[in-house]
Amino acid sequence: MREKNSILKNVDWWLVGLYFALAFMGWMSVYAAVYNPEHSSIFDMGERYGKQALWIGTSVILIFIILMIDMKFFTSFAYVIYGATLLLLVAVLVMGKEVAGSKSWIQLGSFALQPAEFAKFASNLALAKYLSSVQINLKDVKQIIRAGIIIFAPAGLIFLQNDTGSALVYFAFILVLYREGFSGNFLILGLLLALLFVLTLLVGKITMLIAVAVIAILLFLLMKKVRKNILSLLAILVLVGGFIFSIDYAFENILQPHQKTRIEVLLGKKTDYRGAGYNVHQSLIAIGSGGATGKGFLQGTQTKYNFVPEQSTDFIFCTVGEEWGFMGTATVVMLFMFLLIRIIIVAERQRSSFSRIYGYGVASILFFHFSINIAMTIGLAPVIGIPLPFFSYGGSSLWSFTVLLFIFIKMDSYRLELL
Numbered sequence: 001m002r003e004k005n006s007i008l009k010n011v012d013w014w015l016v017g018l019y020f021a022l023a024f025m026g027w028m029s030v031y032a033a034v035y036n037p038e039h040s041s042i043f044d045m046g047e048r049y050g051k052q053a054l055w056i057g058t059s060v061i062l063i064f065i066i067l068m069i070d071m072k073f074f075t076s077f078a079y080v081i082y083g084a085t086l087l088l089l090v091a092v093l094v095m096g097k098e099v100a101g102s103k104s105w106i107q108l109g110s111f112a113l114q115p116a117e118f119a120k121f122a123s124n125l126a127l128a129k130y131l132s133s134v135q136i137n138l139k140d141v142k143q144i145i146r147a148g149i150i151i152f153a154p155a156g157l158i159f160l161q162n163d164t165g166s167a168l169v170y171f172a173f174i175l176v177l178y179r180e181g182f183s184g185n186f187l188i189l190g191l192l193l194a195l196l197f198v199l200t201l202l203v204g205k206i207t208m209l210i211a212v213a214v215i216a217i218l219l220f221l222l223m224k225k226v227r228k229n230i231l232s233l234l235a236i237l238v239l240v241g242g243f244i245f246s247i248d249y250a251f252e253n254i255l256q257p258h259q260k261t262r263i264e265v266l267l268g269k270k271t272d273y274r275g276a277g278y279n280v281h282q283s284l285i286a287i288g289s290g291g292a293t294g295k296g297f298l299q300g301t302q303t304k305y306n307f308v309p310e311q312s313t314d315f316i317f318c319t320v321g322e323e324w325g326f327m328g329t330a331t332v333v334m335l336f337m338f339l340l341i342r343i344i345i346v347a348e349r350q351r352s353s354f355s356r357i358y359g360y361g362v363a364s365i366l367f368f369h370f371s372i373n374i375a376m377t378i379g380l381a382p383v384i385g386i387p388l389p390f391f392s393y394g395g396s397s398l399w400s401f402t403v404l405l406f407i408f409i410k411m412d413s414y415r416l417e418l419l
Contacts, residue, residue: 010413026391082126088115089157117400124361132354165384172368287321294325355411
């Protein structure tokens with residue numbers, strides 16, 4: 001039996017390097033976003049940039065712990081870790097602390113923990129454990145239901161915390177299921193439903209019902225196959241009609257007022273620069289004012305005078321845009337793309353299906369956060385309050401993304417031990 005190589009020798013240093021590059025740039029961006037000239041030391045624990053330094057330091061400790069743990073721990077205790085996070089999510093509903101309208105935090109002395117962040121890697125472990133333990137056949141309804149429960153049980157608990165953004169992240173796991181054999185028709189169906197949702201909100205349910213009816217009549221008249229399956233066509237019409245009416249009902253009765261306003265602002269149905277549209281409007285001004293090369297480090301006026309709320313957390317990307325311009329934002333986007341591509345390459349070389357599935361889960365979660373966070377800062381997605389990985393201020397966020405990524409790096413370092 002071949003002797004085991006040292007941990008560090010088998011580590012994928014491309015992933016490690018990209019992680020530290022993004023974490024360092026994030027730290028500098030937090031420093032710029034909340035810079036206080038009276039407390040200019042970047043290690044000042046009284047300021048957010050000092051605390052972010054602490055989170056980065058403790059993340060390094062987490063990294064060494066993860067790399068020292070035996071690989072079998074993650075496969076053996078995947079369900080236990082998942083169950084523990086579900087209990088934490090339930091505990092938040094009972095004894096959680098409310099912050100910015102979301103009851104998502106557990107107060108531990110002077111530190112607040114957000115279990116929803118850690119539930120992502122725990123759910124990824126559980127899904128990888130389940131899918132790797134069965135003969136994957138995602139045409140099997142039972143398998144789809146079980147995988148769906150693993151994915152959406154924590155999402156449901158997070159939604160009850162009024163943290164819609166974190167709950168929506170779980171839809172990213174559909175990409176994992178697709179890689180493992182989930183029919184592409186479901187992805188197309190999802191895109192069509194999303195398009196139907198947007199069009200219904202834009203033109204109204206009556207107009208959409210008329211449009212769908214006209215399309216159905218044209219299909220009936222022009223296509224023989226459709227005429228032979230008139231009952232199927234009528235069933236689809238009923239389902240589409242029901243979905244259109246459910247959109248209207250959900251929008252008016254389920255969504256919170258601020259959520260409705262944000263969607264209306266995004267779709268251009270309402271202009272509210274002093275209310276729901278204020279954040280995005282100011283973010284666009286900040287990013288646009290950076291031009292090609294930016295105003296320079298600590299020179300951003302939109303940043304300096306706090307025009308953009310939550311600029312060190314959800315809207316950290318506009319700090320990059322203002323101070324480093326197009327070149328800076330393009331660099332950040334490229335680094336994230338390199339990270340995602342590298343994760344997929346590493347996932348495909350795994351000898352264990354558990355590791356491969358987990359790797360695709362890592363890529364899917366990071367892609368969702370990265371794309372939606374940047375899209376909402378430039379007005380292409382509604383503001384749903386999710387952090388930019390490794391950039392946004394916060395211990396729970398940085399720790400959870402660090403654990404998520406380095407568990408995979410640990411799995412990859414172990415792949416040569418497998419036959």
